[in-house]
Amino acid sequence: MSHPASIPRLEIIGLAQGGEGIARLDGQAWFVPFAYPGDTVSAQPIARHRSWGRALPTRVHRPSPHRQPFIGGADAPEQAYLWGCFDYAGQSAWKPRLAAETLRRIGGILVEPDFIPAPESLRLGWRDRCTFHPDPQGRPAYYLWHTHRAEPVRRCPLAGPHVNRALENLAETGISGPVTVTAHPETGETLIWCADKDRQRLADRLPYPVNSPRNGQPAARFMMDGVPVVNGAFCQSSLLLNRILRDAVSRAVGDAQTILDCYCGNGNLTLDLARRAAVTGFDICPSAVEAARSVSAGDYRVGSEPDMARALDSTDFDAVVLDPPRTGARQLASALAGCRARRIVWASCDAATLARDLRTVLAGGWNLVACTVIDLFPYTPHAEMLCVLERPS
Numbered sequence: 001m002s003h004p005a006s007i008p009r010l011e012i013i014g015l016a017q018g019g020e021g022i023a024r025l026d027g028q029a030w031f032v033p034f035a036y037p038g039d040t041v042s043a044q045p046i047a048r049h050r051s052w053g054r055a056l057p058t059r060v061h062r063p064s065p066h067r068q069p070f071i072g073g074a075d076a077p078e079q080a081y082l083w084g085c086f087d088y089a090g091q092s093a094w095k096p097r098l099a100a101e102t103l104r105r106i107g108g109i110l111v112e113p114d115f116i117p118a119p120e121s122l123r124l125g126w127r128d129r130c131t132f133h134p135d136p137q138g139r140p141a142y143y144l145w146h147t148h149r150a151e152p153v154r155r156c157p158l159a160g161p162h163v164n165r166a167l168e169n170l171a172e173t174g175i176s177g178p179v180t181v182t183a184h185p186e187t188g189e190t191l192i193w194c195a196d197k198d199r200q201r202l203a204d205r206l207p208y209p210v211n212s213p214r215n216g217q218p219a220a221r222f223m224m225d226g227v228p229v230v231n232g233a234f235c236q237s238s239l240l241l242n243r244i245l246r247d248a249v250s251r252a253v254g255d256a257q258t259i260l261d262c263y264c265g266n267g268n269l270t271l272d273l274a275r276r277a278a279v280t281g282f283d284i285c286p287s288a289v290e291a292a293r294s295v296s297a298g299d300y301r302v303g304s305e306p307d308m309a310r311a312l313d314s315t316d317f318d319a320v321v322l323d324p325p326r327t328g329a330r331q332l333a334s335a336l337a338g339c340r341a342r343r344i345v346w347a348s349c350d351a352a353t354l355a356r357d358l359r360t361v362l363a364g365g366w367n368l369v370a371c372t373v374i375d376l377f378p379y380t381p382h383a384e385m386l387c388v389l390e391r392p393s
Contacts, residue, residue, distance in 0.1 A: 081379065129237050261281035274298035
């Protein structure tokens with residue numbers, strides 16, 4: 001189907017789950033990235049289907065009250081930051097609204113989530129972990145939105161100073177594959193994770209420990225708030241905003257004396273709890289589990305979802321804590337629905353998979369007693385959600 005050369009006027013009336021603006025024209029929905037509620041734009045269609053289309057804005061005729069200058073200035077590619085011109089007041093209004101709509105639409109769950117905003121000092125410069133990809137000249141770059149086109153970034157406005165310092169070093173050495181930088185926001189300790197073919201060259205030229213999947217060396221790590229951050233293993237993108245999540249989980253768990261931590265990783269959510277409660281954790285990442293074991297009295301084990309399900313079935317825990325990957329906990333949902341715990345404390349960075357899996361668990365007789373959106377990812381459409389479930393009295 002051919003696309004019209006341009007759409008002269010689209011009025012942005014809302015936001016879709018992925019953060020694109022939404023407009024309607026002649027009975028058809030249009031998704032418009034980089035446009036925000038209140039904008040009136042001209043747009044170039046890039047996809048069109050029977051009931052919807054997608055178009056890139058070419059001109060802003062009337063800006064939204066929440067439109068602001070791009071956060072990256074000339075140092076970063078604007079089209080790599082979907083919400084890079086959306087002010088924080090707009091983000092704060094829409095993140096809980098989008099979460100509520102997704103829970104309703106996918107899970108049939110009617111709830112108005114609470115919202116915990118990022119502190120003003122951490123709305124920019126919050127990222128302590130970034131992955132850079134090479135552009136055709138080998139410069140560290142970000143992919144532009146919904147493309148595999150890499151545009152170089154000199155300084156990331158969302159990254160902390162230590163990540164940006166590593167970015168400068170990578171620009172000098174050049175890269176030939178993806179490189180993940182993880183930096184301690186307070187001490188500056190920095191870890192580099194790259195492909196095997198790049199490890200030796202980067203290790204020779206960078207002032208940081210460098211690991212790769214099969215280099216045969218123990219993964220480097222540093223400690224942040226008593227939690228081991230392991231090179232190549234998952235950690236939250238912001239180690240400072242992560243404190244908000246950890247505090248919220250601790251409050252939600254309450255006085256539980258026995259806790260099962262599913263998808264425990266490096267023990268991020270339960271290492272502190274293991275000082276006063278019996279914690280059993282499972283995760284598929286050996287290096288993260290070994291790191292958690294090395295600093296805690298908790299019983300952290302390498303195990304997959306079937307191991308978690310067996311633990312849920314065989315033991316009566318006071319509380320279950322889980323923070324699954326973005327793909328969700330579908331394989332564990334039935335076991336959670338039938339478990340005999342008193343409380344489930346569920347963190348998720350994807351509202352859609354959370355809604356899908358919550359629907360299964362709530363059908364097992366659980367009640368959703370609290371739902372909070374925590375902004376761990378300012379100036380992006382993403383947010384962390386924390387749900388607390390309890391059995392009826």
